[in-house]
Amino acid sequence: AQSVTQLDSQVPVFEEAPVELRCNYSSSVSVYLFWYVQYPNQGLQLLLKYLSGSTLVKGINGFEAEFNKSQTSFHLRKPSVHISDTAEYFCAVNPLQGGSEKLVFGKGTKLTVNP
């Protein structure tokens, strides 16, 4: 079975500051990794995903994430945030094998960007 831990439930930052949202996962098999964003009263939108290759993945809206296999982490970063980045961010995993395509999500991190 897989599990995802998002270490911070809430992260407040000031506009134009850098931010890192932390994600650790546990799995007995190799997994694909995803970050989704959810704006208030909306569904989830994919920010980026790691399948293979370079461990640094770039996504939409200036976000990037780095896969660290030894630390089983997939932290999300942005060098300078905007007010519009205020949202909830979810880390998710999906095992490579086993025939299942269900995402396992963390509990989310609420990012609040203040002026």
Add this chain to the structure above:
Amino acid sequence: DTGVSQDPRHKITKRGQNVTFRCDPISEHNRLYWYRQTLGQGPEFLTYFQNEAQLEKSRLLSDRFSAERPKGSFSTLEIQRTEQGDSAMYLCASSVGRGAGNTIYFGEGSWLTVV
């Protein structure tokens, strides 16, 4: 490409009543998923279809829940004899092809409040 569409967006029902949610996936997406999200939690997998075949069901999906995708296009999720614990957002998602690395596109969700 109009995205994943869900209806109704909001539903308030009395305990014991039946409710049905509809999901229209992105055109030509052969895989369709249902997730449930409660306040303060990440989405949890309920079930998924490949075309009209229901391939996996979570243990969260009790006997009161049933999902169908009769012609491999839209899907319905019915909850019978609703309970207050069923209050949540029900998210539908779709993807094309096979493989755990495929991008899964989410709809905006259907909020259910059981009073």
